[in-house]
Amino acid sequence: xxxxxxxxxxxxxxxxxxxxxxxxxxxxxxxxxxxxxxxxxxxxxxxxxxxxxxxxxxxxxxxxxxxxxxxxxxxxxxx
Numbered sequence: 177x178x179x180x181x182x183x184x185x186x187x188x189x190x191x192x193x194x195x196x197x198x199x200x201x202x203x204x205x206x207x208x209x210x211x212x213x214x215x216x217x218x219x220x221x222x223x224x225x226x227x228x229x230x231x232x233x234x235x236x237x238x239x240x241x242x243x244x245x246x247x248x249x250x251x252x253x254x255x
Contacts (some may be wrong), residue, residue, distance in 0.1 A: 179204075182213070 179185065183204025190196040218225040230244045 182210075 179201045183206065185199060185203030186201040188198045188200050190198075214228060218228055230241075233244070234240060
């Protein structure tokens with residue numbers, strides 16, 4: 177349903193061997209951002225709101241912050 181309605185893709189991730197992961201449904205590329213959907217997601221999902229904030233800072237400054245873009249394991253991220 178999400179693929180048909182919003183162009184969202186589906187990846188079968190093999191965590192033990194990431195190179196064996198497969199794209200089951202390719203995402204549909206869009207030239208414009210659906211800002212209404214982004215606004216809805218940021219109100220419902222704090223992680224997505226943080227991600228959008230990092231994107232905004234990168235777009236405005238052009239600088240990447242390792243602290244903001246390095247993915248930490250769940251146990252480290254929550255401490």
